[in-house]
Amino acid sequence: MADGVPLSAVVLAAFALVFAAFVHAASPVDLYEFDSAEQEARYRALIAELRCPKCLNTNLAGSDAPIAADLRRTVHRLITEDGMSDAEVLDYLQARYGDFVLYDPPLRPATWLLWFGPPLFLLIGVLVVWRMLRRPPAAPLSDDETARLRAILDRD
Amino acid sequence: MSRASLFVPLAVFALVVGIGYIGFSLEDPHRLPSALLGKPFPEFEAPLLYDPERTVTRRDLLGEPVLVNVWATWCPTCKAEHDELLRIGAATGLTIVGVNYKDDPQKAKQWLAAYGNPYRMVIQDPDGSLGVELGVYGAPESFLLDADGTIVYKRVGDINPRIWRDELGPLVGQLKDG
Numbered sequence: 176m177a178d179g180v181p182l183s184a185v186v187l188a189a190f191a192l193v194f195a196a197f198v199h200a201a202s203p204v205d206l207y208e209f210d211s212a213e214q215e216a217r218y219r220a221l222i223a224e225l226r227c228p229k230c231l232n233t234n235l236a237g238s239d240a241p242i243a244a245d246l247r248r249t250v251h252r253l254i255t256e257d258g259m260s261d262a263e264v265l266d267y268l269q270a271r272y273g274d275f276v277l278y279d280p281p282l283r284p285a286t287w288l289l290w291f292g293p294p295l296f297l298l299i300g301v302l303v304v305w306r307m308l309r310r311p312p313a314a315p316l317s318d319d320e321t322a323r324l325r326a327i328l329d330r331d
Numbered sequence: 332m333s334r335a336s337l338f339v340p341l342a343v344f345a346l347v348v349g350i351g352y353i354g355f356s357l358e359d360p361h362r363l364p365s366a367l368l369g370k371p372f373p374e375f376e377a378p379l380l381y382d383p384e385r386t387v388t389r390r391d392l393l394g395e396p397v398l399v400n401v402w403a404t405w406c407p408t409c410k411a412e413h414d415e416l417l418r419i420g421a422a423t424g425l426t427i428v429g430v431n432y433k434d435d436p437q438k439a440k441q442w443l444a445a446y447g448n449p450y451r452m453v454i455q456d457p458d459g460s461l462g463v464e465l466g467v468y469g470a471p472e473s474f475l476l477d478a479d480g481t482i483v484y485k486r487v488g489d490i491n492p493r494i495w496r497d498e499l500g501p502l503v504g505q506l507k508d509g
Contacts (some may be wrong), residue, residue, distance in 0.1 A: 228468035241433065242468045245459045271373075271466035273366035 205244070207251045214254055221250050221264055224279070228272050246276075365485040366466055372399070372480045373464040380431055380439055380453035387454055392480055396506040398427045398499075399474040400450070400490070401462065403434040404442045406470040412489035416449040419495060425503055429453040432462050432470050475499065477506050 209215040219236070225246065227238040235243045235250070246268065253259045253267060265277065274280050282290055316324065367373075374389050392399070400416060402409040420427050429450035431439045436455060443453070456462055465474065468487075475484035484502050486494060 228466075241459070245463055248458075249460075249463050269366065270370075271366055271464065272468070273466070 205247055205251075207248075208255075210255060217261060218251060218254055221254075221261060222247050224277075225250070225265075225268060226276050226278050228276060234278065365482075365487075367474075367482050368485060370482055372474070372476050372482055373461075375461050375464055377454045377456060377461055380429075380436055380455050383436070383455065387452065389480060391452075392428060392476060393478065395426055395478050396503060397476045398425055398503075399430060399476060400427055401430045401432045401456075401465065401467050401470050401472045401474075403432045403470050404438045405434065406432075408489045409471045410446070412471055412491060413446050413449070415490050415492060415495065417447050419490070420449040423500075423503065426451050430456050430461060430465075432456050432467065433459045473499075475502060475506075 207215075207218070209218065222235040225235045227233050227235050227240055227243040227246070229240045229242045230238050233240075233243075235246050249268075250264055253264045259267065268276050274286070280286050280289060372389055372392060376386050376388050379385050379387060398419075416427060419425055427449050429452070431453050433456065436457075439453070443450075454461070459467075465472070471489060473486045473490055474482050477483050483506070484499065486499070490499065
């Protein structure tokens with residue numbers, strides 16, 4: 176260990192290095208050209224919003240999977256060459272890969288539990304708490320009971 | 332508090348465990364429901380592996396039931412299903428069309444020369460763009476098309492004797508009879 180360098184600084188630097196490595200690994204870089212900054216911003220927003228079909232919980236922007244690279248290329252092509260709107264790009268990918276690619280799934284009977292589950296559970300929780308609070312406080316002990324309690328507590 | 336209500340936490344716990352068990356075991360989270368079932372096979376234009384000058388399109392897949400098999404030499408499961416594809420092609424006469432997905436044409440030809448070629452034609456998809464049209468997210472994937480080019484069945488993963496017996500074979504039978 177180098178003289179004069181506090182251990183905590185070394186540990187911190189090590190953490191920073193490890194973290195930097197993760198950040199790097201999590202952001203594959205494609206060098207795409209865009210006609211305008213607006214197109215590039217839309218591209219970035221879309222790949223952040225679309226889910227990689229091969230990965231269970233990574234968006235296209237954050238995945239190194241080859242299929243994610245293919246889909247980023249596809250999104251780039253749809254925006255720059257085909258001039259699609261954001262909604263059209265989402266429709267295009269949904270038509271081929273299903274709801275899975277959308278992190279924001281559409282409301283339909285199969286996704287009701289997904290959408291209404293959390294408010295439902297919150298409602299159940301509120302009801303439980305409400306009932307507990309409404310319960311009348313326990314009646315105070317009678318003189319007889321107080322005496323028995325004292326006898327038990329004093330036993331040892 | 333009544334005695335029965337003491338069991339409420341246990342019941343809630345059992346319910347959560349039960350939902351978790353069903354949620355994590357019944358469905359393979361890696362298996363996406365196909366968005367293309369019942370839809371027409373997408374339009375495409377791609378060169379053939381053995382005749383790169385010639386491009387084929389969707390029209391070349393029409394007229395009879397066709398099994399479109401997306402494969403690559405880098406895909407071990409493709410090797411695993413290969414014998415079954417050869418068997419199906421020889422035994423039933425079903426037309427099988429290969430899509431060589433994100434692969435090197437040279438390696439693909441060597442592979443087919445070494446292991447046998449079950450395909451009536453092999454379409455090249457070097458950059459995976461036909462794969463994107465098909466919603467492919469890994470190889471192998473297979474699509475059964477009726478004579479009009481509608482996708483009637485999709486399999487993600489290998490075609491094995493069990494899949495042929497239980498799922499694919501009966502469908503092919505229906506298509507050929509009907």
